[in-house]
Amino acid sequence: MTRKEQAFQLLESMKEEIFELGDRLFSAPELGFKEEETARLISSYLTEKGILHEKGLALTGIRARLGDQGYHIGLLADMDALPVQGEEGPLTMHACGHSIQITVMLAVLTVLKKMALMEELPGRISFMAAPAEEYVDLDFRRDLIRAGKIRFPSGKQNMIADGAFDDVDCVLSCHISGSEFFRFDVGSSLAGFSAKKVIFEGRAAHSGVAPHEGINALHAATLCLQAAAFLTQQFPLEAGIRLYPILNEGGVSMNAIPERAVLETYLRANKTEDLFLLQDKFEKAARHSALGLGASCRIEHTIGYLPLKQSDALNEIVYRNMRTLCEEDMIEKNPVSGASGDIGDVAAILPAVQFGFSGSKGRVHSRDFEIADPHRTYMDPARVLLGTLIDLLENPELQVKNPDYLSDKAAYLEGWLLQD
Ligand SMILES: [Zn+2]
Ligand SMILES: [Zn+2]
The missing domain is CATH 3.30.70.360 (Alpha-Beta Plaits)
Incomplete structure (x- = not known):
């Protein structure tokens, strides 16, 4: 059995557990920098799986690591929910599907841990749960900034400034696309x-x-x-x-x-x-x-956030792994999106991808949003990520890095975060 076959088999055996974890996280929606219950759920899941982790990244974020040497891949997921208009007034809801990202990354990490992959192949994987991606509730964030608890309005901006990505070589992430037609998208831009x-x-x-x-x-x-x-x-x-x-x-x-x-x-x-x-x-x-x-x-x-420019080299690997699950015409290539995300900031200093997956119903960012097909929302992106991770670790020639990370980060801090 190949490593990928083994990984997919393990993933399949965890299906019920993954769906249940997804439900629990979806039912605990919290606004940015207030993700206390989400952090607790993530932490207790990691503890249960015997995965070491640290808390308090940019206030509520979490980082867990596997492996201790070699190419370092960051698995990045958003933690926060957002306010939407409910039938009886505003409510906080996971209407952007961030709970799915967390679930998927935890599933991927658990499979890698069970396979003991990092004992066979040199490499490091860091799962990073990032707070506060949605650009909302800004008065609360300004108060946090004034109180010296954070320095910048979004989770990833604080993580970058705090050095959370300093030893990371590349970043993989995914996001619900809301598409009813395409199964995946790859290479999307964000404004x-x-x-x-x-x-x-x-x-x-x-x-x-x-x-x-x-x-x-x-x-x-x-x-x-x-x-x-x-x-x-x-x-x-x-x-x-x-x-x-x-x-x-x-x-x-x-x-x-x-x-x-x-x-x-x-x-x-x-x-x-x-x-x-x-x-x-x-x-x-x-x-x-x-x-x-x-x-x-x-x-x-x-x-706000920088435009997203994804890594073409990484997306080629991602695309090949999507193709094992569906035909070419089910994958939307390089869509131009008017949405924004702080993954744009991360991708400005590191090779990064954020591919899209489907399986939801109703409009993203509205109260109609729901997870309609859990196989597509959870299992699909987990398989693409596992395949991509195994390809990257088995084939050192695929391992892209930013050799100018330090100077790019300095320019980012000075020219963007700290501009007046
Ligand atoms: Zn959103
Ligand atoms: Zn989102």
């Missing part, structure tokens, strides 16, 4: 984003008696809205620029010239270069809109 808040300041005056003595901050904000609309035309369509500003404040009284106006917007782009270019162009447009009318402005920047 990157950041947010800007512009506070325009002018001077109040009586709008009937002496409007000319005022400086209308709303006019400056209006000019900026116009400029933002024009800016999108300075990028090719495939850059995926999405710029939909909202005006939050535009004056308090009709008989006064507004002295303050506030505009907020996400900046989205498919590629990192374009995101930085957009940030720069938008800032210039805002400043000059203010300047042009004699007003001034302050710009507050909030980091």
